[in-house]
Amino acid sequence: MPLSESLISDCFRKSCLLELRALKPGNVGHHADGHGMRVQQFIDSAEASAHALVAGGQGVGERVLNSVQATQKQVKDNTNLGILLLAAPLVQAARENGPDNSLRASVRKVLENLTVEDARHCYAAIRLANPGGMGRVNQQDIAVEPDITLLEAMKLAAERDRVAYQYAHNYADIFEYNLTIYEDFLNQWESPEWAATAVFLSQLARVPDSLICRKYSVLKAQEISDMIAPLAAEVLASQDPIAFESRLLSIDGHLKSIGINPGTTADLTVATLFVAMLESASNRGYSKDESG
Secondary structure (H helix, E strand, O other), rough: OOHHHHHHHHHHHHHHHHHHHOOOOOOOEEOOEEEEHHHHHHHHHHHHHHHHHHHOOHHHHHHHHHHHHHHHHHHEEEOHHHHHHHHHHHHHHHHHHOOOOHHHHHHHHHHOOOOOHHHHHHHHHHHHHOOOOOOOOOOOOOOOOOOOOHHHHHHHHOOHHHHHHHHHHHOOHHHHHHHEEEEEEHHHOOHHHHHHHHHHHHHHOOOOOOHHHHHOOOOHHHHHHHHHHHHHHHHHHHHHHHHHHHHHHHHHHHHHHHOOOOHHHHHHHHHHHHHHHHHHHHHHOOOOOOOO
């Protein structure tokens, strides 16, 4: 069922803050700053963008642009573009979800109804955030105004960008893999933070990070995934993930020392936590008329 604006906003903030408490090798969190960024910037970004992201009367593209503008005003850095691009269709779906629909079914409907105007707003948001490693492409480059829908634009980028891949494949990484990982390890380990780490490690081991691909190369991204995969397998087979904390921190320090940030994997982790919280809220029966 549809969820209230305040409840969706609360779920978004909580998912961002939970991800920051998870140990994610190479990525900024409470365990360590990195890449010239501080964890407080990400906390401030979550707070600054939450209202703009979920406010009523907006389409998906407007949600992205308004929340990027709010973030830039607060932190003046690109701390959450990928998160906002992933979250906006989820917000729209949660606001519109019918009583007989799953969240994923509602997301599919939102994606199918994306417009050229949504694409123009998102292109403006991306230019404002100015993420690293964008480069140039022959079709619908970010430097020019798009003349196709946002879904069509994302399909063009899906092979080189894992955020775009979610649009093109109805959030397959989240609904078909990561959500189950999170729920299973939350039940097993009884720690939301470590369950979030499980999502991050599983995603990175399974799919090379597209931010690393853009900034370095596909080969470098695959090398990082291959490096993390054996340890990820050990952690996910363990009854006590805390036993692996020192090894994970060692890899974290190494990746940051060479400038490697699996940032897209972290964005997908936030989106997974957001979906888990939205579904939990929906299962508890909160309607759009309740404050949560």
